[in-house]
């Protein structure tokens with residue numbers, strides 16, 4: 001049964017609080033909000049704080065999202081508050097014989113000959129069928145194991161509003177890292193289901209993760225969400241925008257006299273939802289938004305944008 005079955009359908013934005021959001025992140029958040037609001041969904045924010053976090057970054061991110069006009073359900077979820085939920089699911093998969101311990105280092109995986117017919121970059125299967133004795137030997141080295149899913153398929157197809165049916169690799173991916181932290185691919189699936197999220201809008205750098213996540217969701221009996229993997233924002237060199245690209249956060253831009261309202265206007269223009277120089281607000285954009293009219297190519301953002 002879907003844990004979130006009785007919850008209202010929702011969309012979400014799930015930032016990692018590792019620093020300030022840049023214009024690319026804000027644009028993805030705007031799109032996630034527009035998709036949710038124009039399809040009668042509620043909108044949630046989830047802080048994906050299992051990895052490296054910066055103290056106070058969550059607060060700053062929420063302030064920035066509010067500054068460009070987003071609103072969301074009052075309770076913001078933090079993954080570090082939900083560790084027992086992930087543990088329960090990992091144990092359930094283990095008890096079902098769907099996991100195995102993996103002692104490989106990253107290097108061993110890269111250097112291992114790939115299994116015949118295995119897709120490029122897929123886990124080579126080194127620890128999949130260790131005997132009890134081999135496993136005991138590996139435990140004795142003191143290196144703690146990661147937990148991998150024992151995948152029974154090599155590919156899975158997801159439906160994406162912008163990319164159509166997308167088939168991608170599913171390998172024996174990590175569901176718990178060897179420091180005991182639940183892996184992103186597991187946490188995202190558990191949380192989306194638990195929060196009633198049936199629409200996942202995020203950057204298209206994550207499209208290749210969607211088949212693994214949707215496969216895991218199907219194993220757990222959850223309905224897969226509808227996906228929309230949206231184009232990224234790139235810098236003048238056509239490389240993914242990052243903090244190194246100068247003034248790309250609301251704080252930096254405001255020091256150059258660019259207000260949050262103007263940033264929203266530029267984002268809207270990049271989405272072909274506003275004309276040059278036209279000031280807009282998010283509520284107004286819901287009237288114009290049509291997913292099939294969205295640009296499919298990345299937005300190339302140069303410092304000239306703000307002149």
Ligand code: GLU
Nearest residue numbers: 014015016048188202206
């Ligand atoms: N936390 C991820 C990120 O900031 C997004 C994960 C997701 O949307 O599924 O890149």
